[in-house]
Amino acid sequence: MNFKIYYKMSILIKNIQLNNQIKDILIEGQHIKKIDDTISLQADKIIDGRHKAAVPGLTNGHTHAAMTLMRGYADDMPLMPWLEEKIWPLEQKLTEDDVYWGAKLACLEMIKTGTTNMVDMYHFFAGTARAVDEMGIRAMLTYAGFDFELHTKAETYKKEVKQYFESMHQYSDRIHFAMGPHAIYTVSKKLLMWIKDFAADNGLKIHTHLSETPGEVKDSIKKTGLRPVEYLESIGLLNSNISLAHCIYLNDTEIKMLADNGCQVVHNPASNLKLSSGNNFRYKDLKNAGVTVALGTDGTCSGNNLDMYETMKLASLNGKAAWNNPTIWNAEETFKTACEPAQELTGFKTGKIEETYLADISLIDLNLPEMTPNFNLISNLVYSANGNCVDTLICDGKILMENRHVPGEEEILKQATRVAFDLIKR
Amino acid sequence: MNFKIYYKMSILIKNIQLNNQIKDILIEGQHIKKIDDTISLQADKIIDGRHKAAVPGLTNGHTHAAMTLMRGYADDMPLMPWLEEKIWPLEQKLTEDDVYWGAKLACLEMIKTGTTNMVDMYHFFAGTARAVDEMGIRAMLTYAGFDFELHTKAETYKKEVKQYFESMHQYSDRIHFAMGPHAIYTVSKKLLMWIKDFAADNGLKIHTHLSETPGEVKDSIKKTGLRPVEYLESIGLLNSNISLAHCIYLNDTEIKMLADNGCQVVHNPASNLKLSSGNNFRYKDLKNAGVTVALGTDGTCSGNNLDMYETMKLASLNGKAAWNNPTIWNAEETFKTACEPAQELTGFKTGKIEETYLADISLIDLNLPEMTPNFNLISNLVYSANGNCVDTLICDGKILMENRHVPGEEEILKQATRVAFDLIKR
Numbered sequence: 046m047n048f049k050i051y052y053k054m055s056i057l058i059k060n061i062q063l064n065n066q067i068k069d070i071l072i073e074g075q076h077i078k079k080i081d082d083t084i085s086l087q088a089d090k091i092i093d094g095r096h097k098a099a100v101p102g103l104t105n106g107h108t109h110a111a112m113t114l115m116r117g118y119a120d121d122m123p124l125m126p127w128l129e130e131k132i133w134p135l136e137q138k139l140t141e142d143d144v145y146w147g148a149k150l151a152c153l154e155m156i157k158t159g160t161t162n163m164v165d166m167y168h169f170f171a172g173t174a175r176a177v178d179e180m181g182i183r184a185m186l187t188y189a190g191f192d193f194e195l196h197t198k199a200e201t202y203k204k205e206v207k208q209y210f211e212s213m214h215q216y217s218d219r220i221h222f223a224m225g226p227h228a229i230y231t232v233s234k235k236l237l238m239w240i241k242d243f244a245a246d247n248g249l250k251i252h253t254h255l256s257e258t259p260g261e262v263k264d265s266i267k268k269t270g271l272r273p274v275e276y277l278e279s280i281g282l283l284n285s286n287i288s289l290a291h292c293i294y295l296n297d298t299e300i301k302m303l304a305d306n307g308c309q310v311v312h313n314p315a316s317n318l319k320l321s322s323g324n325n326f327r328y329k330d331l332k333n334a335g336v337t338v339a340l341g342t343d344g345t346c347s348g349n350n351l352d353m354y355e356t357m358k359l360a361s362l363n364g365k366a367a368w369n370n371p372t373i374w375n376a377e378e379t380f381k382t383a384c385e386p387a388q389e390l391t392g393f394k395t396g397k398i399e400e401t402y403l404a405d406i407s408l409i410d411l412n413l414p415e416m417t418p419n420f421n422l423i424s425n426l427v428y429s430a431n432g433n434c435v436d437t438l439i440c441d442g443k444i445l446m447e448n449r450h451v452p453g454e455e456e457i458l459k460q461a462t463r464v465a466f467d468l469i470k471r
Numbered sequence: 472m473n474f475k476i477y478y479k480m481s482i483l484i485k486n487i488q489l490n491n492q493i494k495d496i497l498i499e500g501q502h503i504k505k506i507d508d509t510i511s512l513q514a515d516k517i518i519d520g521r522h523k524a525a526v527p528g529l530t531n532g533h534t535h536a537a538m539t540l541m542r543g544y545a546d547d548m549p550l551m552p553w554l555e556e557k558i559w560p561l562e563q564k565l566t567e568d569d570v571y572w573g574a575k576l577a578c579l580e581m582i583k584t585g586t587t588n589m590v591d592m593y594h595f596f597a598g599t600a601r602a603v604d605e606m607g608i609r610a611m612l613t614y615a616g617f618d619f620e621l622h623t624k625a626e627t628y629k630k631e632v633k634q635y636f637e638s639m640h641q642y643s644d645r646i647h648f649a650m651g652p653h654a655i656y657t658v659s660k661k662l663l664m665w666i667k668d669f670a671a672d673n674g675l676k677i678h679t680h681l682s683e684t685p686g687e688v689k690d691s692i693k694k695t696g697l698r699p700v701e702y703l704e705s706i707g708l709l710n711s712n713i714s715l716a717h718c719i720y721l722n723d724t725e726i727k728m729l730a731d732n733g734c735q736v737v738h739n740p741a742s743n744l745k746l747s748s749g750n751n752f753r754y755k756d757l758k759n760a761g762v763t764v765a766l767g768t769d770g771t772c773s774g775n776n777l778d779m780y781e782t783m784k785l786a787s788l789n790g791k792a793a794w795n796n797p798t799i800w801n802a803e804e805t806f807k808t809a810c811e812p813a814q815e816l817t818g819f820k821t822g823k824i825e826e827t828y829l830a831d832i833s834l835i836d837l838n839l840p841e842m843t844p845n846f847n848l849i850s851n852l853v854y855s856a857n858g859n860c861v862d863t864l865i866c867d868g869k870i871l872m873e874n875r876h877v878p879g880e881e882e883i884l885k886q887a888t889r890v891a892f893d894l895i896k897r
Contacts, residue, residue, distance in 0.1 A: 120801070120847070121801035122795060157840055267814050321797045359788070363792070365747045370747055371553075372548065376547060403762065417884050417888055418543070418887070420891070421546070422545035427770070458839075466844065467847070
């Protein structure tokens with residue numbers, strides 16, 4: 046007898062800090078069913094929320110999950126030698142099994158640091174999809190597209206995209222499929238337009254890199270006569286279903302174009318700083334124009350970890366310094382940037398702890414030095430804590446971590462280590 | 472019968488990763504006695520070092536420990552309203568007992584994040600000294616000096632400094648006393664020169680804030696005709712016994728002056744970024760000139776935490792971006808900056824794991840997602856991990872934390888919370 050279809054598991058979290066009040070939270074099935082001062086109902090699982098706070102699971106708006114395998118393999122190098130001599134040669138040797146274990150490691154790290162939702166772009170789509178499915182988090186997964194203006198590459202990519210899209214019924218509804226053209230300098234206009242049509246025909250979102258370096262802007266102008274955002278607009282790719290990672294080099298016209306078309310922008314401070322891509326992300330101007338800004342870690346080859354708490358602090362501190370204004374990127378706004386774009390960016394109704402939202406919740410341990418005193422929970426989370434303050438993680442109504450333990454974590458570390466060392470020896 | 476004087480406790484750490492090799496480390500009394508492939512001696516305590524790495528305890532080169540009590544109390548404000556409306560009014564109400572509990576919380580946080588040595592400047596010297604003494608870490612403590620050009624304030628300060636200096640016999644030799652004039656804009660020339668003489672007469676080091684904001688440089692020129700470093704040089708304060716926190720606004724002449732006089736500079740990236748003091752710290756120029764650069768967190772009102780692992784990442788990433796050079800502040804160099812200036816800065820022979828050095832050692836847990844794969848330990852520590860990767864902390868040959876538990880930590884969190892909430896209600 047299979048109860049899965051009929052019976053909704055319930056979790057009752059008692060006496061937890063939620064937005065500076067003490068509340069009970071009832072989860073039923075995948076959703077937050079009820080929030081109240083006291084809920085006196087039975088539940089399959091009761092969690093004592095005392096000395097803990099509930100915050101939404103965070104959304105990592107841009108990453109390449111399986112690159113965890115290359116963490117620490119090459120650092121402190123200029124962008125092109127780093128890519129050409131180190132990263133790309135390794136990526137040539139990757140297998141689907143490598144990607145599976147790399148993505149498992151990434152999911153483990155995200156669970157341990159309070160991230161329940163991510164936007165991923167990488168090779169070997171099925172490896173990542175299987176890992177996310179098993180690990181229990183949420184993801185909008187894209188299959189990285191490149192054709193380098195080569196017809197055969199474009200045709201192979203189209204065929205693979207169709208196959209992966211058709212395979213989606215295999216996976217949990219925690220996984221959304223989206224289109225992932227790598228960048229305007231690696232994907233031809235023709236393939237970009239096919240991607241646009243495929244997305245429109247199938248109701249899919251699009252995620253791509255844009256305006257990450259001054260060189261990219263320069264090349265775009267040389268090749269097309271247009272700046273990157275203008276180019277995407279000219280070929281009809283700008284609409285509310287596209288999210289753009291980086292966007293450091295934007296002029297006022299481009300910011301208006303992004304706002305007018307309802308696009309989302311994902312800021313990746315660790316990666317942009319470490320690769321010296323640029324530290325002048327125009328957060329305030331984008332917000333004032335009405336553009337949704339999300340945060341991401343980028344892959345662990347550039348950002349080195351997947352900790353969105355650290356990402357919040359980097360975004361805020363670097364933003365204040367770069368614009369010489371200690372009042373911008375305030376704690377409350379920064380925290381929201383890591384939570385609330387979830388639905389627009391990935392299509393999942395998560396990022397808030399409210400009735401009817403999906404039950405993606407971190408329980409924060411308040412008995413930590415870095416969380417003491419608790420004058421201002423959000424300030425402590427953004428400026429003082431890191432992802433290790435997460436004690437318990439719930440995603441889609443299921444407990445993925447309790448008391449900082451994730452079932453099976455030892456095996457994931459072992460297998461990811463094995464695969465990573467094998468990869469560099471191949 | 473008191474064995475303390477005659478009997479040296481020993482700790483043997485077996486099979487631990489040390490600089491990419493597997494070693495045994497024998498600690499006897501306060502010191503590292505022996506490092507070898509295999510040490511087959513008896514010891515009072517044996518630690519299994521498998522799946523762990525040994526790194527030096529870090530030095531936090533600039534903080535105001537007891538300000539942990541005000542963590543999160545006021546953020547996202549411009550410098551002067553922040554100080555005048557929020558911080559200074561609270562500090563007026565502080566008691567020695569408050570400072571004691573604030574410093575206990577700070578020491579706990581440092582122990583939990585691998586810091587064994589700090590440079591502190593604050594009010595109620597005895598409160599901090601007692602806390603450090605009990606908690607078992609090392610510190611160079613200064614009593615913050617201000618006279619605002621007022622003779623009576625200067626006289627009171629001198630009297631108090633003498634009293635505190637004479638009280639040092641009460642405390643462990645893990646505590647060094649040093650002089651701590653707050654800054655050139657809060658301390659008169661006359662008092663600065665008395666401080667210089669008192670330091671020289673008693674073989675003491677001096678620690679002060681310098682060149683933190685453009686306004687400070689402007690005011691110095693207006694008042695003295697000299698830039699801050701030039702002013703200190705003109706009154707004879709520059710020598711190898713002085714360390715200077717911040718030093719963001721230096722010209723080439725000042726850098727040469729610091730180098731010629733053997734001064735140390737302490738960079739505080741979190742504070743400088745968050746308060747928008749400046750993100751152009753001239754690390755490379757200072758290093759090239761031969762100046763010793765250390766790292767600090769500043770107080771938790773500006774930097775919000777005391778995690779030196781996070782501080783390393785902020786220094787490196789922000790430095791790369793600010794100078795548009797991904798190769799500077801490389802992982803190895805950044806890590807050394809948090810360890811090796813210890814002796815010059817604070818007078819303690821620590822910051823390296825070598826025979827004859829003081830036994831201040833962190834044992835890093837390698838079974839963590841953020842430490843996997845372990846291609847490059849130092850890269851993982853600087854770019855991926857945070858202070859929570861420290862599993863066990865040894866300072867002065869004593870185990871202060873094991874399996875991330877510090878004896879008495881619950882009581883410290885409770886008392887610090889009580890004191891902090893009482894403070895804001897007074």
